[in-house]
Amino acid sequence: MSRKEFFLGVTAMLPLLLGVVPFGLVFGVLGISSGLTETETILMSSIVFAGASQVVFAQLWAAGSAYFVIASSVALINLRHVLYSASVAEYLKKLSFKWRIVLGYLLTDESFAVSIKRLSTHGERRPVHFFMLGSGLTLWIAWQLSTIVGVIAGSTIPENWELAFAIPLTFIAIVVPLLKNTPTIICALTTCLIAIFGQSLPWNTWIIVAALGGILIGASIEKWKPSK
Amino acid sequence: MIWLVMVLTGLINFIFRISMFSEFRNIHVPPSFHRYVSYVPISVLSAIIASSLFTHNGHEISYDVEKLIAALAAVACAYLTKSVSATLIVGLVTVWLI
Incomplete structure (x- = not known):
């Protein structure tokens, strides 16, 4: 039964790899062109293990940004994982500490998206943690491999x-x-404007200022004028 | 130095991911947090998009017409197909052709 859940998880993740693999390739190529070494680029995919934030990390690093700007940008991008964590926690509370550490590490947009459905419909009756493990591990392996291929390509592509x-x-x-x-549209436009005009701000803080500006505008408009 | 920053950001990510597991359950998430967080991906990614298309040196804005056209083609493609691969291909092919 555990084995079956594991492979159901693997299968559920497969279609999403269409979006993940190109992104991993791009990150591998970008890491090298940002001046990171091959080892740094490849290991970042397992240490940080979060697509968009790795890309932002590499770009900000290449631009010589202050460390606090890099760390806080990455933190901001990944804040959403707190929500994922809150949603899955209920289903994982009976598991051992080791299991939760592993499943926590493997928690991403994609694994959350495929697992939460399974957890909420079969969480009571089946070993759904194996489903999460299967889907999370599939994504992890695809992300590492596509980064490595990107790194190899990155040093050869003109x-x-x-x-x-x-x-x-x-x-x-x-x-x-x-x-x-x-x-959402106003959030995007505001962020773009601040990002463009804020580029001369010190230490590349424009990214944080622009993002916070966009978030505040978007969330405030939503609050005062709820959309359907 | 890069290793230190990388491990630190990796650790922050990991803490977020396990933040709501039972040992830490007493952390309270206000409902408005969900609303703010839902705008994070849009804003951060838009900031990167805008800054890679336009550069501003304090006085004037400069941009690359070819990349701007390719980006618009990519926006149209993303809107129609919602596919990362298709958008990548349309954008890159446009910038190569022009």
Whole structure:
């Protein structure tokens, strides 16, 4: 039964790898072009293990940003994991400490998305932690392998292929589908404006200022003018 | 130094991920937190998108027309397909062709 849950998790994750693998490749290429070594780029994928924040880390590092800017940008991006953690915690409370450490480490957007459904419908009757392990591990392996392939490609692909441009493109692919109503659109536009005009702020703090500005605007509009 | 920053950020991520597990359950998350957090991906990623398309030196804004056109094509593609791979291909091919 545990084995079956594990493989159900693996299978549930497979279609999502279509979005994960290109992103991992892009990160591998970007890491090298940002001046990180091959080891640093590859190990970042297991130490930090969070797509967008690794990309932001590499970009800010390459731009010579202050360490507190790098750390707080990454923290801001990953704040959403607190919500995921809160949602899955209920189903994991009977597990041993070791299990929860492993499943916590493997918690990502994708593994949360596929697991939460299974947890809430089968959490009572089946060993769903094996489902989480299967889906989380599948994503982890795909992320590590695609980073390694990206790193190898990154040192051989010629500059004029403009692969660094893949970063904003990947982010466009993530952001555009999220722009569903007025608050989200205004949030995006405000952030863009602050990010452009704030670029001369010291230590690259523009990223934090722009992000906080956008979040405040979006959340305030949503609060005062709830959208359907 | 990079290792220190990397391990620190990795640790922050890990703490977020296990923050609500039973040992730490008494941490209280206010409901408004959900609202703010839902805007985080949009804002952070938009900031990166904007800064990689436009540079501002304190006086004037400069940009690369080819990249701007490719980015617009990517926005259209993302809107229509919602696919990361398709958006990447459309954007890169546009910037190569122009």
